[in-house]
Amino acid sequence: MKSLSFTGGFHIEEYKGSTEHLATEKMGLPSKVIIPLSQHIGAPAKPVVKKDDKVKTGQIIGQMQGYVSANIHASLSGTVIEIISVLTPMGRKSSAVVIESDGQDEKFYDASENQNYKDLKKEDIIKTITDAGIVGMGGATFPTHVKLVPPKGKEIKTIIINGAECEPFLTADHRTMIEFPEEMLKGIDIIKQFTGAEKVYIGIENNKPDAINILEEKSKAYKFEVVSLQAKYPQGAEKNLIAAIMKKEVPSGGLPLDVGVVVQNVGTAKAVYDAVCLNTPLYERIVTVSGNSIHKPKNIIVRVGTEFSEIFKFCGDFSLEPAKIISGGPMMGFSIPFIENFSVTKGTSGILAFSKEFSQEKEKYPCIKCARCVDHCPMWLMPSKIEKLGNAGLFDEAEKIAALDCVECGTCAYVCPASRPLVQMIRYTKSKIIDNKNR
Ligand code: SF4
Ligand code: SF4
Structure with missing residues (x-):
């Protein structure tokens, strides 16, 4: 299969070897979670719980405010012990609900399986996606219910599923494609059904041949087209994906919708399946934990709100003293100044820790206008x-x-x-x- 690409970009060292072939591990319930109410693009959710309230897993604790916003759910059952102010990885201050686990993980919803999504009406699908608080899980965190409803005069004709994962170290999407292909494909099918799109492409960089093979085989039943992409940075950017796959250019100031396209991350597609077929809102995700300071790099399924410190313990703590911790990938992620109170959000695709030798923290200087x-x-x-x-x-x-x-x-x-x-x-x-x- 020929690998497509866009003009520009550059090849970047991948550093994916330590996690790309490891099966995802499920982390046990943390003793408490710290859940920011602003972990998406748009207005923060409004807290609808208070100190000493009992909550169940999947219960709404933050109600979306306005259209561009997202609901936030309890990621375990227990007691709200406080509402604090935290710094999110985006550098924003946010209120956060702290829940102490009761160890029961009692669900607020009925998780019995409903695979008959083809019978659902469009308004039921979008209501479920909205209620479930789904946002772009590649890190962009734009509310999915907004992205899937084009403004008047626009139409979604093509869906591109982003399986490029061009950031070094990150392999969470790769593992999602290998370990959850059926769920992901059903999620895509639901998105296709809702939008009425005519065509679906699944774009995957050619450094993930196993994912390409699995999805090529399983996609046949859905008539989705798997496209091999050159491993090049930043291949996973929406506009670059559209340029590579469709040879179309999104106009300046425009959105993929201007060329009839919507791009969704592979994890987002799986979250849509979870919401529509399992009634399960978005309160956990796959996170890549890697970097040369991590004793046992791995991909883990983790509850939103789990503290970074707990995650490092689960990965055997540090083999080398970390000098730099990044939430997300090394190119697009955020370097965080400390780990206390930092917790996993819906957009946390990776947590990376690097020693002094590896991180090579450079001193910042004023701009020299070199262009x-x-x-x-x-x-x-x-x-x-x-x-x-x-x-x-x-x-x-x-x-x-x-x-x-x-x-x-x-x-x-x-x-x-x-x-x-x-x-x-x-x-x-x-x-x-x-x-x-x-x-
Ligand atoms: S981060 Fe934004 S401004 Fe910087 S190179 Fe990429 S597209 Fe351009
Ligand atoms: S002009 Fe040069 S120094 Fe200034 S921000 Fe750009 S690259 Fe950096």
């Missing part, structure tokens, strides 16, 4: 200028120079000789622009 970030940006943006405007709180100005076109690939930060934290600031700026639009 390397501009030259290498695959979206033809001015990253240094967006950073400057974001720092100054000039979000309207940042929008005028197309900040929302940024695909958060991290290429600009990678090439910057001054080690500017460009991606973090651009992502923050984008979220503020979207927040302002929704007011």
